[in-house]
Amino acid sequence: MLQDDKVYLGTSFLTDADGIETSQPEYLNLRLANRHGLITGATGTGKTVSLQILTEGFSAAGVPVFCADVKGDLSGLAVAGEPKDFLAKRAEKIGFADEYEYGSVPTVFWDLFGEQGHPVRTTITDMGPLLLARLLGLNDTQEGVLNIAFKLADDEGMLLLDLKDLRSLLINMDERRKELSAAYGNISSSSIGAIQRDLLVLEQQGAEDFFGESALDILDLMRTTRDGRGVVSILAADKLMQSPRLYATFLLWLLSELFEELPEVGDRDRPRLVFFFDEAHLLFDDAPKILVEKVEQVVKLIRSKGVGVYFVTQNPLDVPDGVLSQLGNRVQHALRAFTPRDQKAVKVAADTFRPNPGLDTRQVIMEMGVGEALVSTLMKKGVPSMVQQTLIRPPSSRLGPLTPAERKAVINESPILGIYDKLIDRESAFEILTKKAEEKVKREEEQREEEDRQREAKGRMKKSRTGFTLPDFGRDDTPSKKSRKKTTTRRSNRQSVAETAMKSIARSVASSLGRALVRGILGSLKSGR
Incomplete structure (x- = not known):
């Protein structure tokens, strides 16, 4: 029943006109697994x-495989299942008893917060303005200012690694608002303030742990073991789900990284990676049209990189039509039709399958029990199979979560132990702008001290010429604030040879960095690998 070039899903049972029941195994063809997929059904039906x-x-x-574990149950993949009567009965019923064995899969745990797995991070620069704007919930005007911030950072050779880098840059932009507006377009203090407030909210949700280095190398999600098994990367998402926008944006960023970084591989006998996007409705809820269009484009093109994307959600209506049409x-699983929207979802689900003359698809969707599903997979030449009511096979790994001690043991044996555990904070926008601000304050203090020395020298000169101190007669020799400002501005514009050389070098570095920074469909950074 198990085949090398297919994934066994379960067994369907057919009854012909004479009442004779026959069975057939249902498979997912590995060669066509990068044509993506969809797992849907109501809560508790077996998704x-x-x-x-x-x-x-x-x-x-x-x-x-990469998957997000939103309830903790998927962590059980890391250990062998325990014999249970109902699992044995299901294996017997579907004709799988002779081949059914309990076993685990090689697993690596990840966690944005670094609590239940290895820390997973990216940089602000790598994520890009489009996804960050989505994460912050910015309007069009605020998103425009954020785009200027990224362009300014690129032009001036400043890396944006973490949230403090972006905050420092926004403060700098506010101080240089007039200058930058002339070069990049209008920048308002209100837009900058709104972005700063959203960054504060994001930080309170725990995103500060996500942005920084060491940044995730996607090749660490594509490991295999010495015996040839694929390593399963599981993202602990139970806590992350408390910030749904951060969850959805992270997975979308990861998907875009795979698309931008992986080379074209053409048709393969199996995918290079399968990516499960659980709670997929969070990706599309309130998403702007342009983002949905770009997601559709990524899903369409990423299969040529050897990546299969599988969306998991309760309702097929959660996925836009342009994306749904690409999920072969x-x-x-079962849907309940209690409301008009539920009834529409049942109709949509039924109508997207290739009809089976012996099956009332719409009725079956509402009547299936737990562990049953309608299955249709792609056959040769990409043609979908006729939909079949299928009893899903029992899993070999544990049904249910690991204990904290078991999880810790898996993490301690991980092939990437120690690679991402240490936070690195190298020089970036925060340090550069802080240094510039300190140098500016120092120059201003030096200028004030020089002005004070000159006034004192002038006073001593007058006294030495006359032999006595001239009366003031109410005249104040201290320059007015206005004249002092002019003097300061004029002097600060004078550059020494060293300053001129340093600015020339900075412009050269910024120019070369700007040429190197190329962004992809979703705005994430392309490394050119």
């Missing part, structure tokens, strides 16, 4: 188990 057995199947076939492999 997590379907995700679990797909992950086991991909891993056994040598395909690395479908596992549909």
Whole structure:
């Protein structure tokens, strides 16, 4: 029943006109697994188990997998399952008993907060303005100012690694508002203030742990073991789900990184990576049209990089039509039709399958039990199979989460232990701008001291010429604030040879950096690998 070039999903049972029941195994073809997929169904109908057995199947076939664990249940993939009567009965019923074995899959745990797995980080520069604007919930005007901030950082050779870098840059932009508006477009203090407030909210949600270095190398998500199994990367997302926008934006960033960094590989006998996007509705809720269009474009093109994307959600209506049409492999669990929207979802789900004359798809969707699903996968030449009502196979790994001690043991044996655990804070925009501000204050203090010395010298000169101190007669020799400002400005514009040389070098570095920074479809940085 298990085949090297396919992932076994379960068994469907057919009854012909004479009442004779036959069965057939249902598979997902590995060669067509990069044509993406969809797992849908109401809460408690078995979506997590379907995700679990797909992950086991991909891993056994040598395909690395990334998935987010929003409830903690998927952590059970890391250990072998425990014998249970209902699992054995399901294996017996679907004709899988002879091949059914309990076992684990090689697992690496990740966590944005570094609590339940290895820290996973990116930099502000790498994420780019489009996704960051989505994360902050900015309007068009504020997003325009954020784009200027990124362009300014590129032009002046400043890296934006973490939140303090971006805050420092925004403060600098506010101080140089008039100068920068002439070069880049209008910059208002109110827009800068709004972005700063949103950054504060983001920081309170824990995003400060996400931005920084060492940044994630996506090749660490594409590991295989010595015996040829694909390593499963599991993102601990139970805490992250408390900040849904951060969760969705992180996964979207990761998807864009895979698209931008991986080379074209053409048709392969199996994917290079399978990416499960759980709670997919969070990606599209309130997303601007331009972002949805770009997601659609990424999903369409990323299959040529050997990546299969599988969306997991309750309702097929959660996924826009342009994306839904590209999801060729479908596992549909039961839906409940209590409201008009539910009834529409049932109709949409039924209509997207290739019809089966012997199956009332719409009725079956509402009547299936836990662990049953309608399955349709791509066959040769990319043609979808006829939809079948399928009993999903039992998983080999544990049903349910690991204990904290078990999770810690897996983390301590991880192949990437120690690589991302230490936070690196190298020189970036914050340090550069702080240094500039300190130098500016120092220059102003030196200028004031020089002016004071000159006034004192002038007073001593007058006294030495007359032999006595001239009466003041109410005249104040101290320059007015206005004249002092003019003097300060004039003197600060004078450059020494060293200053001129340093600015020339800075412009050269900024220019070369600006040429090197190329952004992709979703605005994330392309390294040119």
